[in-house]
Amino acid sequence: MTHVGLSQFLVISSILFCLGIFGIVTRKNAVMVLMGIELILNSANINFIAFARFGNFGFQGQLIALFVIVLAAAEAAIALAIVLNIYKTFSNINVDEIDNLRD
């Protein structure tokens, strides 16, 4: 068995990315779609930090990962506010049943 290098981290992150996509396209509940988006953002962060460690980029990859985490926090807050408003209007948050843009 070879030693752990860049490829192993990239394999982990691509599996995480595909699981996130699977969650987004198969789940009906809007909160579950958000969880899929968080998985995808985490896989992108693993890629950034893996290339910061094994590539020749210094600390900039880690810094971009920090920025991604901050943007993920902002995105989760906004998306949950939207989901709460959808729940007040339609009384459910199944993304396949909400197809009205106006009442």
Next chain:
Amino acid sequence: MNIYDIIFYLFGAITIVSAFFVVTTRNIIYSAFYLLFTFFGVAGLYVLLGADFVAIVQLIVYVGGILILLLFGVMLTNKITNVNIKTGTIQIIPAAIAVVAFMYLLITTLLNTAWKTTNNTVDLPSTQKLGVLLITQYAVVFELLGIVLLIALIGAASMARK
């Protein structure tokens, strides 16, 4: 196979297995708790990559902030008396086929690519380097991110209480 490899495979297995349960469990509360283990596993991978500060920020922001926010979202959008909070699923078979094909494509591509790697030494702690970069080269990005976060949180609060 040294101790680093063993810890890597441990954290990778935690991450992948719990992420698999996140997207397959029907109960949303269980999914949220499996997401906790995924975030812990990813933080462990960050530590193995020499990113100690990012790992701590991952634990604080994701586990302490985003996961709690998601749990709030689950609790506020279901009837609390309804004990079994389930989520429906659609189109599992085509999605699984497409995702597995895409995963095969990604993994074969990245395994057959000759990445230009340098064997850097990990210099810990990374906090000082990150702090210097934040106030010199990335100062504008840092300030803009602060403004974005402020506007996003104010907007979320005002949207949610309407």
